[in-house]
Amino acid sequence: MTKKHDKLVDLVTPSRPTGPIAHRVKGMKDIQPGAYPAWEFLLQSAGRLARLRGFERIDTPVLESYSLYERSSGRTSDIVTKEMYSFLDKSGERLALRPEATPGIVRAYIEHGWFNLPQPVKTLWYGPLFRRDKPQLGRYRQHYQLNFDIFGEPGPLAEVELIFLIHELLNDWGIEAQIDINSLGCVDCRPNYINELVKYYKEKKHREQLCPDCRKRLIKNPLRLLDCKEPACEALAQGAPQLIDFLCEPCKQHLVKVLEFLDNLGIQYNLNSQLVRGLDYYNRTVFEVVMPSESAQRPLALGGGGRYDQLIESLGGRPTPACGFALGMERLLLYLDPHKVEVSQTRPDVFLAQLGDGPRLKSLQLFEELRQAGLTVHQAFTKNSLKSQLALANQLKVKYALIIGQKELLDGTILLRDMESGSQEVLDLKRVKSIMLKRLAKTK
Numbered sequence: 230m231t232k233k234h235d236k237l238v239d240l241v242t243p244s245r246p247t248g249p250i251a252h253r254v255k256g257m258k259d260i261q262p263g264a265y266p267a268w269e270f271l272l273q274s275a276g277r278l279a280r281l282r283g284f285e286r287i288d289t290p291v292l293e294s295y296s297l298y299e300r301s302s303g304r305t306s307d308i309v310t311k312e313m314y315s316f317l318d319k320s321g322e323r324l325a326l327r328p329e330a331t332p333g334i335v336r337a338y339i340e341h342g343w344f345n346l347p348q349p350v351k352t353l354w355y356g357p358l359f360r361r362d363k364p365q366l367g368r369y370r371q372h373y374q375l376n377f378d379i380f381g382e383p384g385p386l387a388e389v390e391l392i393f394l395i396h397e398l399l400n401d402w403g404i405e406a407q408i409d410i411n412s413l414g415c416v417d418c419r420p421n422y423i424n425e426l427v428k429y430y431k432e433k434k435h436r437e438q439l440c441p442d443c444r445k446r447l448i449k450n451p452l453r454l455l456d457c458k459e460p461a462c463e464a465l466a467q468g469a470p471q472l473i474d475f476l477c478e479p480c481k482q483h484l485v486k487v488l489e490f491l492d493n494l495g496i497q498y499n500l501n502s503q504l505v506r507g508l509d510y511y512n513r514t515v516f517e518v519v520m521p522s523e524s525a526q527r528p529l530a531l532g533g534g535g536r537y538d539q540l541i542e543s544l545g546g547r548p549t550p551a552c553g554f555a556l557g558m559e560r561l562l563l564y565l566d567p568h569k570v571e572v573s574q575t576r577p578d579v580f581l582a583q584l585g586d587g588p589r590l591k592s593l594q595l596f597e598e599l600r601q602a603g604l605t606v607h608q609a610f611t612k613n614s615l616k617s618q619l620a621l622a623n624q625l626k627v628k629y630a631l632i633i634g635q636k637e638l639l640d641g642t643i644l645l646r647d648m649e650s651g652s653q654e655v656l657d658l659k660r661v662k663s664i665m666l667k668r669l670a671k672t673k
Contacts, residue, residue: 256361256370258559267562270570272355274401275375282394284351284377289333291357295323300544301332301510312360326359330376331510331537331553332544338380339546348381366529367560374532378553380541385486387552388514388536389494395518395532395554396496403566406520406531408496411472411504412484413452413535415512418477425470427451435465455505471502480513487514506533510540518556520564531564532556577607578669580622580648584615584634591638595631595661602662604669622648629668631661 253259260268276286295315302308308328315325327333334354337343343350354376361370377394379387392408399406413419430436430447439447440459447454455466476484491498498516506515515535519528534554541549579599583592589610599606607625609618615632622630632644643661646653656664 254370256364258369258371264562267565267567267570268558271375271402271558271561271565275355275398276353278394278397278401279353279377282351282390284353287334287337287352287354288356289327289330289337289354291327291359292324293327293333293336295325297332297336297544298325298328301335301540302329308360312362314359314361328358328360330354330356330358330374330555331378331540334376334378334553335541335544335546335551338549339541339544343380344547344549349387350380352376352378352380354378367563368557369559373558374555375558376553376555377534378551380551381549382552383538383550385483385490385514387550388487388516389490391534391552391554392491392496392498392516393494395556396494398556399518401569402561402564403569404520404531404561404564406518406564407528408498409501409504409517409519409533410488410498411501411515412476412480412513413505413511413515414472414476414480416539418475418480419452419472419512422470422472422475423451425475426454429469430454430465438462438465450509452505455503466503469503472505473500473502483513506535510537510543511535512538514552516554529560529563530557531560576605577625577627578604578629579606579665580618580625580627580630581606581608582615582618582622582630582632583610584613584632585638587635588633588638591633591658595633595643595658598662599665602666604665619646619648629665631665633658 279286295313298313299309313325313328315323317323334352338350355373357371357373359371362368364370377391379391392410395408414422427447430439430443430451436444436447438461439454440457440462443454443457443459443462446457454462455469457463457466473484488498488500501517504515504517505511506517513536515533517533518531520531521528532555534552536550536552538550539548541547541551581592581596581599583589592608592610596606596608607622607627609621612618612621619630627648630646630648632646637643637655637658641658642655643658644653645656645661645664
């Protein structure tokens, strides 16, 4: 061979990779084919309830301006100081992979003038979020979230509708979780509470027990002291002053109304005085969906939310009351009732089986004809063995299989097999659509 030929071989023959096998980035997870039925069940259930309650699906970009999260989540929040993936693009603008959904949704509300729409505006959002945090049970550095938000409703009915929606979703999914509720007060009453909280933590015996992060929080964001997960800090929080004792009269009445509505609806909840959430923009009612975990000492949060009445104005919009909640998909999947998913799966009406190239082409045409007639059709066109095709039909619990081979193709017929009884009959290929529609109409 010539050197020229050797060079040509090098161009068309891929070189073997060297070094370690490719692997996932730490904290990331693949969603494999067998896992998707559970994901689809969650999303379809949520979408159905959302539409019935007037929530409309929206989406926002994965990339947003870094300053959006600084202004909304708070410069001292863990999201901004520790967890965000951010970078400078080629134009020098600082961008961030979205670590949470609410700021982007609020930005869209302002930018597209949703305040001109009939209020309240109700939105459903779903997508991935990115946080460079320590991977936890059901929480990855790329994780997926469902968000429900209500804009333009100042009264307690906004929180009640959202909590009732959570209650309905959990019932649909077969998840028995607890709903914790608290009030963070407002700009008028919260400062008095924070003063008392700081006094409590500044006592020498308390200050010495704080973790390094909480010593910083004591100066920058004292309310977050109640949210620390370190055991010593959790124990200190148990004896801290309770925010509910410092609420002004309007905030107190708002909380009472929320709880009264929930009582009337028969929705159980737990009034948790230490619940503060991890973001600066919340005010008044906050809530969290928690579940005891066998592998963790503290309850595992499946999601949460609350009221954020000042956020839209702080990002440049008109003063607009707002409330929302989010549920983490991966955490929900940990507790999802598998029987609920199995029952929800669509059972095919007909299975098409074939033997040979000619019958396979005819099956492709028949597949589309039956599908357009409204039937749910399944097939295995890549399999040659009739036995393996019928085994798949049994696995799918299909009632009828239509079988076409070379003889049937020449005769213009097709075999109809009852998968439950095993009986078979010959049908006219031209009439198979009308016959199947009649038979399946009787069984539904």
